[in-house]
């Protein structure tokens with residue numbers, strides 16, 4: 001599996017012949033290494049919550065490629081109204097897709113969809129556990145540190161993608177505690193340095209994580225790691 005960072009909280013997973021994008025915030029994303037037109041065909045789009053820096057270009061991409069959006073029930077209803085195909089799930093639910101099994105984990109955050117200066121209810125925010133033949137990835141979405149993350153230890157996570165930018169989400173110190181809870185083989189930090197309000201020292205995070213004997217891969221936008229076969 002190839003895990004490619006597209007800046008902020010957006011990741012493109014290539015799993016065998018399948019392409020899956022998580023939180024496709026591309027046009028408006030100051031860190032994005034590509035434009036929406038450059039994005040290759042994606043089969044599935046996973047959306048962790050309704051905020052603009054995560055839902056991003058979901059509607060445009062899904063319509064262009066006839067992709068299926070996997071997200072919570074409330075966002076799913078919203079997107080269906082925009083003419084997008086969805087597969088709705090909810091917290092604690094698990095479903096087998098052609099690329100692997102997705103399980104929705106809780107995130108401590110909001111999920112409102114902003115439109116015309118008002119907010120539409122967007123259900124509960126989530127993180128995704130994606131279990132494939134080529135490894136198991138957890139993308140936390142936007143979240144504060146939570147005790148629920150302890151449940152991830154028994155999922156034997158290969159790669160945990162965690163926010164470290166603070167203010168809206170965990171900061172470096174809390175994300176290090178999350179690593180203690182999850183005990184993954186590898187960690188990739190996200191959701192930092194996109195804007196001034198989420199400045200974080202990714203090298204400090206890496207040193208703290210690697211001090212525990214866990215690999216930490218800091219990816220620049222456009223860079224990737226490969227795991228599994």
Ligand code: NI
Pocket residue numbers: 049051054109110142168
């Ligand atoms: Ni958010």
Ligand code: MN
Pocket residue numbers: 009051053054142168191
């Ligand atoms: Mn966010």
